Amino acid sequence: MTAPDVVARLVAELGDRVDVSDAGRAAARADKSGQAASGSPLAVVHARTVEDVQATMRIASATGTPVVPRGAGTGLAGGANTGAGEIGLSLRSMDRILEVRPDDLIAVVEPGILNGQLNAALAEHGLWWAPDPASRDISTVGGNIATGAGGLLCAKYGVVRDAVLGLDLVLADGRLMRLGHRTVKGVTGLDLTSLAIGSEGILGVVVAATLKLRRLVPGQARTIAATFSDVRSAAVAASAVTAAGIQPAIMELMDATSLAASHRLLGLPAPTPGASQLTVQTDGPGATAEAEAVVAVLAAAGGTVRLAADDAEAQQLWTVRRSMHPAMETLGTALIEDVSVPRSALPAMFDEIARIEERFGLTIPTVCHAGDGNLHPNFIFDGDEVPEVIWEAAEDLFQSALRLGGTLTGEHGVGVLKRRWLADELGDDQWELQRRIARVFDPAGILNPGKVFAP
Amino acid sequence: MTAPDVVARLVAELGDRVDVSDAGRAAARADKSGQAASGSPLAVVHARTVEDVQATMRIASATGTPVVPRGAGTGLAGGANTGAGEIGLSLRSMDRILEVRPDDLIAVVEPGILNGQLNAALAEHGLWWAPDPASRDISTVGGNIATGAGGLLCAKYGVVRDAVLGLDLVLADGRLMRLGHRTVKGVTGLDLTSLAIGSEGILGVVVAATLKLRRLVPGQARTIAATFSDVRSAAVAASAVTAAGIQPAIMELMDATSLAASHRLLGLPAPTPGASQLTVQTDGPGATAEAEAVVAVLAAAGGTVRLAADDAEAQQLWTVRRSMHPAMETLGTALIEDVSVPRSALPAMFDEIARIEERFGLTIPTVCHAGDGNLHPNFIFDGDEVPEVIWEAAEDLFQSALRLGGTLTGEHGVGVLKRRWLADELGDDQWELQRRIARVFDPAGILNPGKVFAP
Structure with a gap:
């Protein structure tokens, strides 16, 4: 079947939910990773019901057309980028919000709701x-689930996987599967809910979620807030907080370059050259x-420490951290990376970044x-295209994180950006096993092809 | 290859780790479910190393011999029962304990260590x-992981799935897979660690675990402790505690029959007929x-409430709850069931049990x-064999739990006991999908065959 036929079938069945405009199709090419698919998709379906999703998948299956599920497009790994010959499924x-049960501490929601809403x-x-990715005001719950998102509060309050009890998933062939349960405990059969979390759209399309x-x-x-003379001292101090048995709600580290850039953007006095900062919240x-x-631990670790007296002062301190990303934009184009290491390896990982x-x-x-x-090194460059030297440096970063017992991605996912390093972490055997599992859900490989697993 | 040949190969490669004695083989037929496999296994391998496990699986694969992995044999669903023609793998x-890292809040352990140890x-x-199944002093960490065990502290501190970061898994063909990570966050590829948790030995053999x-x-x-005139009032009071926004560490409910039996066993004065009890711990x-x-919520709900003044009095109160299982043995043989419902449905579920x-x-x-x-109804009968009427009543129990939005098993697993009802909860489509996923790990179906999925 030709591309025009596929679009005609979509329009015949889904009417005005199918966007074939140039602008609409072009918008689906990219997320916020800075990467974009080459070419625009055939069409973007804006599903309003589970049946819309099922109809789209049935047409896609019947015609062998790839489908890329998409939330608000705020991903940072290119996982939702939709290109030529593909259908975007928004x-x-x-x-x-389908249901809120305070007595059971659960909510059932559709995937497109923003986390902040x-x-x-x-x-x-x-x-x-609890999941609180930095993008919470602009990212969807479905996107958070598809990427297995983390956030600032994870050490104390957990990641997405700890906060989802069940998922409704539409498979590649259009069948609806109800995974998981509404109960705190449940071990009936294999845990496909956890398997679907963080699967980046390659197993199915999440159409509803039961949240804990x-x-x-x-x-x-x-x-x-505490400043240290260098980033290694700040990292050592952060480890000392954990080692002292304290569990902060948030503990954020900014290195010297990001701290200075934030200060500059906010018009604050420049920090001492080299100074790095820890900002910590207890609740x-x-x-x-x-x-x-x-305060005692950070002071003993050599920090210049300030405990905010009130909420206004606290907000001031957090503004510096929150200005990190806009501040990066003043330096150039940023490729935001996302490696994770055991907490004790933080100082060593900062040594690697300096190297x-x-x-x-x-x-x-x-920032970290x-x-x-979980560290977010920002590779800064000029222009739109990531230069080859940045990819070489990123490769060095990934290998360093793996050597330190860490992982390629803590919370952003693999998408297209990291698929070429996936087997380095998993090993070839596990890479192949994972791909076979994906094929059980999607035998023809039409769901988000080329993402996670390199083609 | 004949059975004696398989045993000969095991002995040739694994020597004194292979137990072919009648007593050793007979002991592997059963767990603590009250069910036993018909016939004894060919042999029981007592693995001491990862290589022992790999060697066993290679021989099993080469000879097409089924293998049943086994911890301390304390399961309650028959998942580790090993029968004729099978190899037991203990x-x-x-x-x-391979590693404890207080700074990273992780430990790496072998599977056979007892939870309590x-x-x-x-x-x-x-x-x-945190996982604290009631069997913690006699059950292994590997068994806890294989069943996705729960316990008393789950509502506040989570289940096994929330407390495992990585697993080393030996596949059916003997290959070793390292799943998961050592970091708090990690979303590289599909989450096979979560998939393996609660998979009851059908995907692979857990040989090491990285614990959070x-x-x-x-x-x-x-x-x-608070007593109520009937079990429904106690259940309503328990829901009121959750609805009031309080998060106890433990909240246990005993119905009238179990409370009376425990009192009798302990030589305490008989409770008021019909009286049920809630025992709650805050920490x-x-x-x-x-x-x-x-105390305020339970008193307002009509309870007669007692707050233990000291640890000695607290221990006294907990002794009543802890005596439940020995007390059941005084009534007859018990088939211990394990359904879970949303917390708000507890009163309705007790109505169903009365019906x-x-x-x-x-x-x-x-007890609940x-x-x-999560409820544990105990079906009491005489003799060793579960009478057909008990299975009919259990079927009614399962269907009632499912109607109330609940699940067949909260923490014990499916094993052989519940496999015939698995498709009732999952639906035929998901049942088939799950079985295909298991086949990706174990194409020949030699790992714990007949468990979870009915043959």
């Missing part, structure tokens, strides 16, 4: 869904006692979720 | 592994404040992890 318009609605019930909620944490959170009934313990900067003559400003060992 | 002797060793570091640890909870735990820095809040008792003329004493909605 879940963004399926954004209803969901949490605003849950707050009215005194509840929240928490009650809002009572009490006033406290914020501490819950013991927030103040824990904050004082953090890589030196070796390749690059600047790699880095220091409470869980 | 991991119990692989019981070393591990936690005793971790306590010296101020750490613990917690720091010991500081402060003195507090215990509350952490806010333990006392939370305990007082629990089933009435319909089949049975006594079904029930009320904090997470």
Whole structure:
């Protein structure tokens, strides 16, 4: 069947839910990774119901047309990029909250709702869904699930996988599978819910999710900022906080380049050259006692420490961290990386980043979720195209993280950006095993082909 | 190849690790479910190393001989029962702690270590592994992982799936796969670690696990006991605790029959006829404040409430709950069931149990992890063989749990006991999908055949 025939079938069955405009199709080529598919897709289907998704998949299956599921397009690994010959399948318009059960601490939602919108609605019930990617105000719950997103609060409150009980998944052939359960415990058969989380659209299309909620944490959170003479000292201090048995809600590390860039953007006095900063939040009934313990550990580790007296001062301290990404844009184009290492290996990983900067003559400003060992090195370059030297440096970064017992990606996913290194972490045997499992869900390989597993 | 040839090959390669004695083989026929395989296995291999496991699997693969992995044999679903023509593969002797990293909050262990032994060793570091099945002193970590075990603390501290970062898995053909990671976050490829958890030995043999640890909870735990005139009132009161936003560490419900049997066994005065009991523990820095809040909620719900003044009194209260299983043995033979429902459905599920008792003329004493909605109805009968009427009543129980949005098994697994109902929960499509996934790991179907999926 020709491409025009496929589009005609989609339009015949789905009418105005099918966007064939040049602008609409071009918009589906990219996410926020800085990468874009070559060419535009055949069409973008804006599904409003489960049946729309099933109809799209049935047509795709019947015609052998690849489908790329998509949320708000905020991914950082190119996992939702949709190219020539493919159908984009947007879940963004399926954004209803189907059910909130405060007594069972669960909510059932459609995938297209923004994380921030969901949490605003849950707050009215005194509840929240813990996963908090930095993109929470612009990224969808379905996208969070597809990437297995993390965030700032993970060390204390867990990642997406800890916060999803069940998923409704439409398979490549259009069949709907209800995975998981509504109960706290459940071990009936294989855990396909966990398998689907972080699978980046290659197993099926998430059309509903049963989420495990928490009650809002009572009490006033406290914020501490501490500066250190260099990034290694800051990393050692962060490890000392964990080793002291304190569990902060958030612990963020900014290296010297990113700290200086944020200060410049905000018009604040320049920090001491080389200075790096830890910003820490404690919460819950013991927030103040824990904050004082953090202050003591950081001071003993050589930090210049400040405990915010009130919420206004705390917000000021967090503004510096939150300005990191806009500040990066003032330096050039940024390829945002995402490796994770065991917490004790943080200082060594910063040594590796310094070595890589030196070796390749690059600047790699880095922020780090220091409470869980997840680093975001930003490779800065000029222009739109990632230069080959950046890929070489990234390769060195990945190999360094793996040597330190770490992983290629903590929370962004593999997408197209990291597929060529996937087998380095998994080994060839496991790579092949994983691909065969994906084929059980999608025998013809029409779901997000070329993502995660290199073609 | 004949059975004697298979045994000869095992002995030739593994020597004294192969137990061919009648007693050793007979012991592998059963777990603690009350069920046993018909006939004894060919042999039981007591693996001491990963290589032993690989050698066993290679011989099994080459000869097409089924293998049943086994820990301490404390399972309650028959998942480790090993019968005629099969090889038992015991991991119990692989019981070393390979690594404890307090700074990274991880431990790497062999599968055969007992949960209680591990936690005793971790306590010296101020750490613990949260999963706490009631069998913790006699069950292995590998068995906990294979069944996806729960326990008493799950509502607050999570289940096994929340507490495992990585697994080393030997496949049916003897290849070793290293799944998962050592980092808090990691989304590289499909999450085969989660898939293997709770897979009951049908995907591979767990030979090492990287566990996510917690720091010991500081402060003195507090215990509350409350009696109610009937089990429904106790269930409503338990839901009221959750709905009030309190998160107890433990919340256990005993119905009238189990409470009376425990009192009788312990020589305590008989409770008021019909009386049911909730026993609740709060912990952490806010333990006392939370305990007082629990007391208020339970009193308002009509309970006669007692807050233990000290640890000795608390232990006394817990002794009643802990005596449940020995007390059941005084009533007859018990088939211990394990359904889970959303917490709000607990009162309705107790109504169903009362209906089933009435319909089949049975006594079904029930305890319940009320904090997470997991019930253990005990079907009491005479003799060794489960009478057909008990299976009919169990079927009614399962269908009732499913109607209430629940699941067939919260923490014991499917094994042989529940395989005939698996498709009722999953649906035929998902049942088939799951079986195909298992076949990717084990194409010839030699790993624990007949378990989970009916033959």
